[in-house]
Amino acid sequence: MKRYIFLITLFMALAGRLSGQSVTVDATIDSLQILIGEQAKIKLQVSLDANKYAIFPVYVDTLVRGVEIIDVAKPDTQLLNGGKRALITQEYTITSFDSALYYLPPMEVVVENEKYRSKALALKVYSVNVPLDPENPEQFFGPKDVMKAPFAWEDWYGLMVCSVLLIPFGILFFYLVKRFFDNKPIIRKVKVEPKLPPHQLAMQEIERIKSEKVWQKGNPKEYYTDLTDAIRTYIKDRFGFNALEMTSTEIIDKLLEIRDKDAISDLRELFQTADLVKFAKHNPLMNENDANLINAIDFINETKEKEEENSKPQPTEITIIEKRSLRTKILLGAGIVALAATIVGSFIYIGLELYNYFA
Known part of the structure; x- marks a missing residue:
């Protein structure tokens, strides 16, 4: 009976041992010694039952300090x-850029929540030492200088565009600054008003003289001065010669050259009375003043230009400068700040590009 119990116990121990050895992990490296910058490959192999799943270690970028992982191949499975x-x-493809002897710790694999480890590895990294042969110095060239990239126009497009745009940006900046401090609007408003013909302007002035009744206040000189000035202005605008600088006789003679005598006879009588009042202190009667006013109106009506039907008054432009609003000032100030930032940024960009090129 004891013999059977011993055999059963031995069988169970062997079964447990076989079960424990059903997963094996092994790690090998293809080269134990490399030069700085060279590469070596670590092969991690896991042997297990086909119905089990293995989780391999995951490294970010380094295996240990000083040893970098540059590539991880996809797992390869053989049945x-x-x-x-x-x-x-x-x-795992590894490399190193520092000469030293590196200890590579065991790599851990998880199978069914149990951890299995490989054996540890070692890697020796040597620096590059080139022996110098005194008899053949041409074999040793030493480190080469840093090569400059060839000139390419594509690398200078941004610099050229910024340089060209700085000119209009600068002009616009100084223009906006000037306009900001002169307190004038950037866009001036223009008011369009109709221009009245000469006979209408003259009739408006005569209506003003008539409504004021200056002669009734004992000022006949002022009355005839205003009346003759209105007629002289009308003649200047209507016939095109400067009647304001001419004497009464010169005006009559000039009009006789271009108009008939009947239209000018009443005007001659008006000028004669006006000259007597202004220079001889003549005091005309009330009906005489009214008659001369009528003569002026008749002269204008007989000599005015005929207006075409449905004709529109000729417009004239009057520029009105208005004070700049607060909103416009704020927008103008913001535009100046943005433009200044653009100019400063362009100068910084140009300076950095030139520094990188000549450095």
């Missing part, structure tokens, strides 16, 4: 023993 076992291989 063994009629598909009952599987051999999974994972390759």
Whole structure:
């Protein structure tokens, strides 16, 4: 009976040992010594039952300090023993840029929540030492100088565009600053008013003289001065010669050259009376003043230009300068600040490009 118990216990121990050895992890490296910058490959192999799943270690960019991982290959799976076992291989490509002897710790694989570790590895990294042969110095060239990239216009497009745009930007900046401090609007408003013909302007002035009744206040000189000035202005605008600077006789003679005598006879009588009042202190009667006013009106009506039907008054432009609003000042100030920032940024960009090129 004791013999059977011993055999059963031995069988169970062997079964547990086989079960514990059903997962094996092994790590190898293809080169134990490399030069700085060279590469080596670590091969991590896991042998397990085909129905089990293995989780390989994940590294970000370094295996240990000083040893960098530059590539991780996809796992390769091989089925063994009629598909009952599987051999999974994972390759890690490593390199180093510091000469030293590196200890590579065991790599851990998880299978069914149990951790299995490989053996530790070592990697020796040597610096580059080129022996100098005194008899053949031409074999040693030493480090080469930094090569400059060839000139390409594409690299200068941004610099050229910024340089060209600085000129109009600068002009616009100084223009806006000037306009900001002169307190004038950037766009001036223009008011369009109709221009009246000469006979209408003259009739408006005569109506003003008539409504004021200056002669009734004992000022006949002022009355005839205003009346003759209105007629002289009308003649200047209507016939095109400067009647304001001519004597009464000169005006009559000039009009006789271009008009008939009947239209000018009443005007001659008006000028004669006006000259007597202004220079001889003549005091005309009330009906005489009214008659001369009528003569002036008749002269204008007989000599005015005929107006075409449905004709529109000729417009004239009057520029009105208005004070700049607060909103316009704020927008103008914001535009100046943005433009100044653009100009400063362009100068900084140009300076950095030139510094990088000549440095």
